[in-house]
Amino acid sequence: MQTFMPAMKRCNLWGLGNQTRATVAVLALLAFGWGFDYASGAQKFETSIDNNQPIRNPGGHAATFSTQGFVVLTGEYFQAQGTNGRSCASCHIPPDAWSINPGTLQRLFDETEGTHPVFNPVDANNPTTADFSTVEGRRAAYSMLLTHGVFRRGGALKAEPREWDLIAVVDPHGFANLTRLVHWRRAMPTINFAVGSATVNWDGGNTMGTPPDQRAGLINQARRNVNGVQMGPLLAIDDPIITDIVDFESSLSTAQLIVPGVGRLDSDGVRGGPEALAFMPKFEGRFDLYDAWAGHKNPRRAQIARGQELFNNTNRGGRRCGACHSSANNGTNFNNLLFDIGTASAAAATPDLTLHTFRNRATGQIRQLTDAGRGNVTGLWNDLGKFKTPTVRALAARAPYFHNGIAATLEDVVRHYETHLGFIFTDEERADLVAFLNAL
Ligand code: HEC
Numbered sequence: 001m002q003t004f005m006p007a008m009k010r011c012n013l014w015g016l017g018n019q020t021r022a023t024v025a026v027l028a029l030l031a032f033g034w035g036f037d038y039a040s041g042a043q044k045f046e047t048s049i050d051n052n053q054p055i056r057n058p059g060g061h062a063a064t065f066s067t068q069g070f071v072v073l074t075g076e077y078f079q080a081q082g083t084n085g086r087s088c089a090s091c092h093i094p095p096d097a098w099s100i101n102p103g104t105l106q107r108l109f110d111e112t113e114g115t116h117p118v119f120n121p122v123d124a125n126n127p128t129t130a131d132f133s134t135v136e137g138r139r140a141a142y143s144m145l146l147t148h149g150v151f152r153r154g155g156a157l158k159a160e161p162r163e164w165d166l167i168a169v170v171d172p173h174g175f176a177n178l179t180r181l182v183h184w185r186r187a188m189p190t191i192n193f194a195v196g197s198a199t200v201n202w203d204g205g206n207t208m209g210t211p212p213d214q215r216a217g218l219i220n221q222a223r224r225n226v227n228g229v230q231m232g233p234l235l236a237i238d239d240p241i242i243t244d245i246v247d248f249e250s251s252l253s254t255a256q257l258i259v260p261g262v263g264r265l266d267s268d269g270v271r272g273g274p275e276a277l278a279f280m281p282k283f284e285g286r287f288d289l290y291d292a293w294a295g296h297k298n299p300r301r302a303q304i305a306r307g308q309e310l311f312n313n314t315n316r317g318g319r320r321c322g323a324c325h326s327s328a329n330n331g332t333n334f335n336n337l338l339f340d341i342g343t344a345s346a347a348a349a350t351p352d353l354t355l356h357t358f359r360n361r362a363t364g365q366i367r368q369l370t371d372a373g374r375g376n377v378t379g380l381w382n383d384l385g386k387f388k389t390p391t392v393r394a395l396a397a398r399a400p401y402f403h404n405g406i407a408a409t410l411e412d413v414v415r416h417y418e419t420h421l422g423f424i425f426t427d428e429e430r431a432d433l434v435a436f437l438n439a440l
């Protein structure tokens with residue numbers, strides 16, 4: 001990176017890809033693009049976002065708290081490191097809780113006619129047949145990004161040893177084949193690592209060390225991103241660029257802070273919002289953010305507290321949300337475990353996803369999955385279809401949900417658990433649980 005001209009490095013926030021005027025681009029985006037309803041002076045927003053600054057989303061407002069004092073928008077995370085104009089913040093942006101949502105991608109596409117760096121053939125439905133020369137061709141080529149906010153991952157089958165074979169593949173976009181998996185994946189939020197899991201990526205593919213070492217995993221993730229989706233050099237483990245990026249993302253806590261009709265989620269005895277999260281110890285246990293609102297006279301507050309108990313307690317179907325989302329008040333798995341919750345199953349698949357048929361070499365057993373998940377990292381049959389247990393904070397800012405975006409809303413998430421994992425809820429309970437999830 002040192003070989004880049006400073007002017008070249010100063011580019012590509014999550015905006016219009018202005019290659020030289022990053023500060024101006026940030027200001028314009030924050031003022032007009034993202035609908036920030038901020039009270040602070042515009043000056044401040046040229047280079048940073050205040051801690052706890054509310055940013056609107058469909059469920060209210062979320063905010064980020066950085067242990068660096070405020071959210072600095074000028075570090076290496078926001079600079080294009082490679083040759084294709086992408087930075088980490090091309091795909092991980094503050095208003096979408098550090099993921100990126102289909103609505104944002106649609107807007108970026110419309111503003112740039114699909115030439116923003118986030119639209120790159122490496123993520124196209126089928127780069128070998130797409131027509132990238134026209135707007136409509138690009139719109140078709142990036143339909144998965146535009147509709148579900150999912151990036152194309154996958155690639156080669158895990159090298160031997162492997163317990164399974166890929167024996168058939170149906171890809172509606174025509175790119176997958178018997179030596180090339182196509183996995184459609186949402187950008188994971190780069191937040192809440194302080195109390196989070198040490199596995200990195202939906203399939204744990206960037207996890208490092210035994211037992212997993214979170215910082216080593218984040219370093220590996222950053223290096224592979226610069227080298228891969230940004231098409232830059234493979235930087236050293238201790239390169240200052242990598243250190244700056246990992247320090248930055250490790251400093252971020254993001255959570256919902258305000259819900260209409262409820263008020264601030266860090267008021268009146270409760271402990272929602274990002275700042276409380278940033279200073280919580282990591283421990284295994286129940287969510288207790290909203291204990292003080294049990295039976296509250298404001299029915300919307302009481303509802304959130306009821307939803308929290310539904311999350312914490314064993315459901316009449318025999319399972320418990322908190323059993324897997326066991327890191328208290330964050331929701332990753334305390335023991336870094338990944339699970340198969342049916343999100344990659346044929347039964348849950350939408351028709352635009354790739355369906356792979358795997359066969360167990362020892363038993364001949366067959367499984368059909370849209371994504372091999374952990375199984376293509378370890379080669380183990382029992383790891384097929386397993387995914388990282390993600391943080392469940394700041395959900396309202398980053399629909400759609402699950403690795404492949406199959407759940408459009410939080411209600412769809414809960415219904416997925418009812419259909420595919422045996423949970424049983426009444427309509428009222430489902431509404432309570434959704435109110436709680438929206439307040440995380
Ligand atoms: C082209 C879009 C894109 C860019 C650019 C990008 N990411 Fe990501 N990021 C993703 C996607 C998609 C995933 C999920 C990948 C998977 O699981 O296969 C992800 C996952 C992650 C995760 C895993 C989080 C977790 O909880 O396990 C981290 C950390 C991360 N990215 C950091 C970065 C950093 C740092 C950069 C810049 C060096 C970066 N990303 C650039 C799209 C992107």
Ligand code: HEC
Nearest residue numbers: 320321324339341343387388389390401402403413417423
């Ligand atoms: C068996 C373990 C397990 C149980 C039980 C469980 N989850 Fe999950 N949860 C996961 C895993 C693993 C994922 C990621 C799956 C994926 O994306 O493919 C996930 C994802 C989610 C997400 C989406 C997060 C995102 O970033 O897209 C939400 C919300 C969620 N779970 C809420 C719940 C609720 C509510 C319950 C109880 C009704 C519950 N979970 C029960 C393991 C579990």
